Amino acid sequence: MPKLLTSIRLKLLLFLSVLLFTLGLFVFNYFSVNESAWLHEKKVLQQTNLAIELSYKTKSSFASQLHAWKNILLRGHIAKTYHSHLKDFYQLERETRSSIKALKVFSKEFPQITPPLNKLQASHKELGQQFRNALRTFNETDIDPGPATDKFLQGYEEIPITLLNDLVTILQIERNEFIKEIELNKAEQQERLLISSTILLLLLSAAYYWLLDRRIAKPAEQATQLSSIINHAEKVAKFGTWDWDSSTQKHHWSEGFLQILNLEKRAEQSFAIFLDKLLPSERKQVEVILSQARHNMNPFRVSARLNIFHDGKPRYIELRGQVTKLKASSNHVRITSIIYDITDRVEIQDQLELYLRLFEHTGEPVLISNSKNEIIKVNRAFEEALGYKQSDLIGKDPKVLASGKTDPQTYESLWRLLKNNISWHGELWNRHENGKIIPFWATISPIRNNQNEIENYIANYSDISQIKDVEARIHKLAHQDSLTGLLNRLSLEDRLKQSISEAKRNQHNLAVLFLDMDRFKIINDTIGHHAGDEILIQIAHRLKSILRESDIISRIGGDEFVIALPNYGEIYSLKNLIDKIINELRVPYMVDGNKLVSTPSLGISLYPEDGTDSESLMKNADTAMYSVKEHGRNSYQFFKQEMNDVIQMKLILEQELLNAIEQNEFCLYYQPQICGKEHKIIGLEALIRWQHPEKGLISPDFFIPIAEESGLIIPISQWVLHEAIKTIANFKEFGFSNITMAINISQQQFKSESFHDEIARTLKTFNIPGRFLELEITESQAMENAEQTIEILHGLKKLNVSIALDDFGTGYSSLAYLKRLPIDIVKVDRSFIQDIEHDSNDAEISSAAISLSHNLGLKVIAEGVETETQLAFLKSHNCDVMQGYFFSRPLPENELLAWMKSFAS
Ligand SMILES: Nc1nc2c(ncn2[C@@H]2O[C@@H]3COP(=O)(O)O[C@H]4[C@@H](O)[C@H](n5cnc6c(=O)[nH]c(N)nc65)O[C@@H]4COP(=O)(O)O[C@H]3[C@H]2O)c(=O)[nH]1
Structure with a gap:
């Protein structure tokens, strides 16, 4: 195919080149060869015309001059008109003279006029002289002065007229000759044009014959070739033709048609055979459509399944055709139709429909955008999950769904990957149409076309709200004390470390309070866990009511609470706060109508004096709290280094006790x-x-x-x-x-x-x-x-x-x-x-x-x-x-x- 195309293009190019060359030749011939001759002839003709025209004008002005002279002769006794005629006479004499002068210009072009022109000039001059002489003898008082003066002019007045006539004759001869010459040139030119046209025609015919249709000369060969091309085309495009003439009842099925119906070349051709090739369930429909088309003279189009199977699946055909009358007067018709094997198309369509159904019915929300990241499609699950209709979103940037909760770095890394043709997975927090923010696990992939350009982006979403809730609950359980809602030991450590680094950075102080409730165990053991729990809840409430949001309150187990007070300010304000805590917690607890008393023992360590890390601050606050317990409870104690000394001593003693057991020192x-x-x-x-x-x-x-x-x-x-x-x-x-x-x-x-x-x-x-x-x-x-x-x-x-x-x-x-x-x-x-x-x-x-x-x-x-x-x-x-x-x-x-x-x- 490309070879064929290339050859046609080449021929076309060659043909155009020849055509242009010939046209160019023709135009050149026409314009360049004839143009100068034509211009010259035109000029000469114009000159002769002008000269003739001027000769006539000279003749006319000379005639007027004579006429003025005659007026003088005849009406010279009327004084009133004598001078005006005399004035006219001189005026006309000047005009005639200048016309003769002007005529002399043409003598260059037409030398033949020079002798008569010279004579004309001389005779006009002489005549002028004669007129003046006559005027001198002119007597105004004579009733008829003419005869007296006319004798001077006898014979003279005709000479210029004759000369002018000669002049005109010469010029006319000249012009006629030129006209003849032009005629001759034209004939020559027509001859050349004819020759050029003939050559052009011959060339065009040759080109046409050579380029387009040599088959005209070989119709049989052309027909065979054409038929083979059509057959080939039918095979490739999987189609065939069917022609039926009602007058002859003859069918003509092309090779393609026979092939689609899986028939031999010489197979019998009839409606019945065609229908027989269809699945029984399809036949009726096809018959109805064909007969309706024939009756209504309509174009028809019908698709059906054949009882020819491939891989266990029937093949599909589509029949399209036109019904025409053979003659306006007769009822006979001709049905011309094309049959297509549309099995591949149907399969693709089925697949497409399947994908579309999958897209529409997949439980997960899906969004498709174009290369400019404008939304072009969302599925039903998407509409349900985010509350928007597809029509609300078409053409918009998916940014419209952003909630502001996804951090900008996430979007940056997302686009970096997509631009590099890598899919992105991650969490996106989108906003529902009703304003609710929903967390999604999203997978976004770029889709590239055959030219490797990104054409679409496809985003699949999965609602992870439940997972997030569970995560939040787990986080809460892991970080919160389930009974009181306060922080637990784990979160306390994190928060305390955070507060210590903030204190370091801002050069603030910080206090850690270790709180243990006195006699709590007894209450718990004697009255029951329920009462103990209730007291712990009340303690948490009381602490929250006294302390600031920025303070850290935690329950680290049993009746032990740890409080951290970042940036507590002056020591006396810390003491005031501690007094407040002690007084508040001393107040008896009402549980099930019983007044229960449990007092707090509080140990305090300070950053940076008593420690610069969470472990040492907690340990020292704990030590201080034990010291309170040892010294009568229900009070508070700031950590002192000596307390540690006691602990140190205890540790040594412990070691010694161990030795004592081994050494039998008891x-x-x-x-x-x-x-x-x-x-x-x-x-x-x-x-x-x-x-x-x-x-x-x-x-x-x-x-x-x-x-x-x-x-x-x-x-x-x-x-x-x-x-x-x-x-x-x-x-x-x-x-x-x-x-x-x-x-x-x-x-x-x-x-x-x-x-x-x-x-x-x-x-x-x-x-x-x-x-x-x-x-x-x-x-x-x-x-x-x-x-x-x-x-x-x-x-x-x-x-x-x-x-x-x-x-x-x-x-x-x-x-x-x-x-x-x-x-x-x-x-x-x-x-x-x-x-x-x-x-x-x-x-x-x-x-x-x-x-x-x-x-x-x-x-x-x-x-x-x-x-x-x-x-x-x-x-x-x-x-x-x-x-x-x-x-x-x-x-x-x-x-x-x-x-x-x-x-x-
Ligand atoms: N788990 C355990 N703990 C032990 C053991 N031995 C002693 N203890 C504990 O140590 C406490 C003091 O014992 P102690 O110095 O022998 O002191 C003894 C005794 O020497 C002292 N004592 C006895 N009579 C008098 C007296 O008249 N005046 C004074 N001031 N003290 C007296 O009173 C204390 C009486 O003993 P407790 O009240 O029981 O108090 C005992 C007991 O709680 C032992 O083997 N196991």
Whole structure:
């Protein structure tokens, strides 16, 4: 095909070149050859005409001059007219002379006129002379002066006329000759034109023949060629032609037609065969359309499926045609139609429709824009998701959907990728038509055409609102305390770090407050978690009401809150704020109609004095808070370096305690317990001592709390239990077979699951019945989780051991619980006993405690009896057992044995 085109173009070019050349030749011939001759002839003709014209003019003016002369001769006696005629005469004489002069100009062009012209000039001059002579003889008074003067002029007046006539004749001859010459030239020119035209015609004919249709000369060959081209075209374009003449009833199906119907070249051709090639379901429709077209003489167009299959699918055809009358007078018609194989087109169309359906019905919103990023299409899901109609968006920039929540960097990176032909994925926050901002996960891809130019952008969106909600909830859970809505420990650390760097940058100060609610645990354990939770919620509300938005309030666990106050200003304003917090939190909490009291203990550390990072500031505030707890609670304390020193010391001690366990540096001292009635030793209390290699004997008051804190109390307590029961066994051997042994039980030991079994095992080891062992738990220990305590005690009681409630009076025992506790003994605290003599209040408490215990069926031991008066008071109030320095200090085993022996004797 391109070769064919190239050859036609080449021929056309050649043909045009020849045509132009010939035309150019023709024009050149016409204009250049004839132009100069024609111009010359034109000029000569104009000159002869002018000369002739001037000759006639000279003749006319000379005639007028003669006429003026005759007027003078005839009317010379009339004075009035004589002078005007004379004036005319002279005037006309001048005109004639100048005309003759003017004629002389033409003598250059026409030399033939020179002799008559010279003669004319001379005769006119002579005649003028004659006139003047005649005038001199002219008598005005004569009635007829003419004859007198006319004789002078006889013969002269005709000479110029004759000469002028000759002149005109010469010029006319000249002109005629030129005209002849022109005629001759024209004939020559026509001849040349004819020759040129003939050549041109010949050339055109040759070109036409050569270029366009040599087949005219070879019609048969041309017809075959044409038919082959048509057949080829039909094959390529998958079409065929069908011609039917109703007068002959003959069908003519082209090769293409036969091929589409999958028929042989010589196959029979008829309507029936054509219809037979259609799927049965299609035939009726085609028949109807063809007969309607024939009846109405309309053009027709119908598509149908053939019963010819490819890959299991029927092929599609389209039949288009025209019905024409063969003759106006007859009813016969001719149907000319073209059949197309449209299977490919239908398949493409089906696919397109499928894509369109997919586009329209895909659940995800889709937007398509053009290369200028103007919206050209959005699908139904898009319209639903963003509330806009497609018609509202066509031609607009997708920017109209922007909410302002997507940061500009996102758009920058998006366009950078798209321009580099890379798809972009990411979050876009778009605005719904109703103003609501919706987060989408978007994928935007550039679509390029065959020239690799971006033609479209396609954007798929996926609404991620739910994911974002879940994310927000997870974030909230991860960063917020679910009970109070305050920040949790994780967010506190972040926010605190942020505030510290801001403080560093702006050279501001910052305070960290560590807050712990006193007795909260007791409320929680005794009244229930519900009450505890309610108090925590109220604490959060109160803190929020006092503090600023910029302050950080967090709950880091249990009843512990951490507050950070960035840029608190002057120290006195910080103190005022802390007072406000303490006073606010001291106010009792109303829970389910009950007024519950819990006071705050607050430790404070300051940036930059007490630390420059969050860890040290938190630690120091915590230390300060512990110091408050140690010093009576319900107050606040600024961190001091000494507090850290104490901690440091505790840490060293902890290490030493560990060594002490390993090095076996502990020992037990025993303090006897004396029966009030019988004044005899009924029991011993085992009291631990630490025999430090350098520091000497260390009191339990000093190291037991550290052992508790560090957890070392467990191994220590196990050792005490073991040693104390062993001592019972030893004392039996020494004859003290009825003596009980009291041991102090630590909170951790008491709560440990193995405690019960451990006791049982140790008793068994030394073959000591349970009744010889007395377990001392403190009042506050027992009340910490009263229900649990009751349960544990019941378990222990099964071992037949006695339970003593130590330090009675110092805690907050509720009588209700006291009654329920399975205890045997109440140990009235030393502090009451010591002041019995001086403080009537203490005496009363002691006596009340004794009688209350007795009422409950409990034995009473008085601790710290130091004087006889105390002993007497206690005895008088029927105290069962006494213990104290009055009898003996705690003593090591061997010393005690000696003391016991002497006491017994
Ligand atoms: N001023 C004065 N004090 C008297 C008098 N009579 C006894 N004491 C002291 O009072 C304390 C009685 O022990 P506690 O109340 O159980 O108080 C004990 C107990 O709570 C704890 N403790 C001692 N040994 C152990 C132990 O083995 N395990 C545990 N968990 N704690 C122990 O250490 C605390 C102190 O023990 P100690 O220093 O031995 O002090 C003992 C004892 O020496 C007196 O007349 N006047």
